[in-house]
Amino acid sequence: MARDSQADLEHLLEASLLLSSKLDLKDVLTTIVELAARVVDAERGSLLLVDLKTEELYFDVALGLAPELTKLRLKKGQGIAGAVAAEGKPRIINDVRQTPQWSPSVDKSSGFVTRSILAVPMTLRGRVIGVVEAINRVGDPFDANDLRIFEAFASHAAVAIDNARLFASLQEERARLSTVFSEMTEGAALTDTEGRVLIANGAARRFLGLHEGDSETIAQGTSTMTVAPALAEILGSPERLVHFEASREEPKLLILAGTASRVRFADEGEEHAGSGRLFVFRDVTAARQEDKLKRTFLSLISHKLKTPLASITGYAGLMLADRAEKPPLMTKALNSINAQGRKLAELVDKLLNYTVLEDLETTGIEPRAFSVAESIDEAVRALTPWLREMKGDVRVEPDDGLRAWGDPGLAGAVFKNLIENGIKFAEEGRRQVVVLMRSEAAGAAISVSDRGPGIPPEEQDRIFDKFYQIETSFTGQVEGWGLGLPFARKVVLAHRGELRLDSRLGEGTTVTVVFPLPPEGK
Numbered sequence: 001m002a003r004d005s006q007a008d009l010e011h012l013l014e015a016s017l018l019l020s021s022k023l024d025l026k027d028v029l030t031t032i033v034e035l036a037a038r039v040v041d042a043e044r045g046s047l048l049l050v051d052l053k054t055e056e057l058y059f060d061v062a063l064g065l066a067p068e069l070t071k072l073r074l075k076k077g078q079g080i081a082g083a084v085a086a087e088g089k090p091r092i093i094n095d096v097r098q099t100p101q102w103s104p105s106v107d108k109s110s111g112f113v114t115r116s117i118l119a120v121p122m123t124l125r126g127r128v129i130g131v132v133e134a135i136n137r138v139g140d141p142f143d144a145n146d147l148r149i150f151e152a153f154a155s156h157a158a159v160a161i162d163n164a165r166l167f168a169s170l171q172e173e174r175a176r177l178s179t180v181f182s183e184m185t186e187g188a189a190l191t192d193t194e195g196r197v198l199i200a201n202g203a204a205r206r207f208l209g210l211h212e213g214d215s216e217t218i219a220q221g222t223s224t225m226t227v228a229p230a231l232a233e234i235l236g237s238p239e240r241l242v243h244f245e246a247s248r249e250e251p252k253l254l255i256l257a258g259t260a261s262r263v264r265f266a267d268e269g270e271e272h273a274g275s276g277r278l279f280v281f282r283d284v285t286a287a288r289q290e291d292k293l294k295r296t297f298l299s300l301i302s303h304k305l306k307t308p309l310a311s312i313t314g315y316a317g318l319m320l321a322d323r324a325e326k327p328p329l330m331t332k333a334l335n336s337i338n339a340q341g342r343k344l345a346e347l348v349d350k351l352l353n354y355t356v357l358e359d360l361e362t363t364g365i366e367p368r369a370f371s372v373a374e375s376i377d378e379a380v381r382a383l384t385p386w387l388r389e390m391k392g393d394v395r396v397e398p399d400d401g402l403r404a405w406g407d408p409g410l411a412g413a414v415f416k417n418l419i420e421n422g423i424k425f426a427e428e429g430r431r432q433v434v435v436l437m438r439s440e441a442a443g444a445a446i447s448v449s450d451r452g453p454g455i456p457p458e459e460q461d462r463i464f465d466k467f468y469q470i471e472t473s474f475t476g477q478v479e480g481w482g483l484g485l486p487f488a489r490k491v492v493l494a495h496r497g498e499l500r501l502d503s504r505l506g507e508g509t510t511v512t513v514v515f516p517l518p519p520e521g522k
Helices: 005-020 025-038 067-071 079-087 105-110 144-183 202-208 231-236 285-321 328-358 372-390 408-424 484-494
Strands: 042-050 056-061 073-075 091-093 117-124 127-137 187-191 197-200 226-228 241-248 254-264 275-283 368-371 393-397 403-406 432-439 444-450 498-504 508-515
Touching (some): 005 144, 025 042, 042 079, 056 079, 079 117, 079 127, 127 144, 254 285, 285 328, 368 408, 372 393, 372 408, 408 432, 484 498
Parallel strands (some): 393 432
Antiparallel strands (some): 056 073, 091 117, 254 275, 432 444, 498 508
16 A cells, blocks of 8 residues: 555654643653554554663553553663664564564563564664654555654654653752742842842741732832842942841841842843842841840950959059068969969950950941051060060061051951960970961962961861860860950951961961052052
């Protein structure tokens, strides 16, 4: 019987259109099996897919066949379908009983009698992803024209399977992201360049008073708040990441802090083209109130301690200066009172300085150009009596021309703290600190290197927390509040500089602080 080429092409076009209209993977696979028989006038179609992990073939869909077939697996090279998958070449077999690769086990399981098979590999990007079969040609045997039509159909089927798999993967990823996004305790809101809210999670809607489905802007959500930096500045900033804070006093104090990250959108028409901002923030009201209480308490304690300490050290000094003869025990006691009182007074001064420094977050600093070498020299001179007592040595490699932009008093306090740390944590005989200064692209870099025991890797982030020292308990062997590095970090951040730490156990530690260079003409 003569073949109708026009009808074949119509069948193929119909199959292609039908496959391209489906995205559900199970629906696509079922449709492929149904169409496999129709496009070449066969009694039945079947589909075997390649398991990407085991490289085995399995029946994902076998319409009209026994359910047991879905459990059957073929290795590549096994059976007709396995041979087609292994070779990547199609086969026409018009009498299956004449080929040694035919196995009647499938017919026994299904009760279906297979006489002829047209098997074609489904190839995608050079890889065989499965084999589609047409079984028992109606009328004439399978021929080259059937093969040509069926190969085109297999190509469309492979693309449809790939699209369906990609769509399923995107759906799963979207579901996961949606779950994560909605379950976040932090607020998250995506806006366009004008600040219009495109999507926001539940936490963001609660914090900002946004309503589902309403066309609102981030400005409306923060209209009762003070935002720093200003919202227009955040949206228009060229920076990839902008830190911000939004606060409201009434009717109840609320402080939100977070980041606004620049997000670039794919072109989706005029409305959403370009880029936007992803605002991620959390409620820090309780933490800020707690910090304020701590600062108030520490400042109060520091001031209350200074008066009695001044009396103790003052009178001890007067009594020691009195040339009247005293018993040796009294002299020893007065020396001890005077020395320990001065140490305690220094600790109180450090604590007071730190509490004052925390206010820089709101008051800021008044920068000016200063000589880095002079600031370091002043710090070393202030430490000279203590260095003599500790048998410590400081070697400075100066750069008299290096200047920085900032508060020289705060910078000097940083250098002093870093030198003290490098000396007091080292063993006797290794109490040597090297101070190196240089100009970098980022600014004026000052490195303080010691020969101490080094800082364990797991402790290197925690040492910047205030009142934290590496010792697990207070032993009195190392005096201090644990404020040296936290103080340094706060000063550097207030100057918009950098702080770097490089430490190796048993070899020592290098702390590098970078202050901005003076502007042109300063």
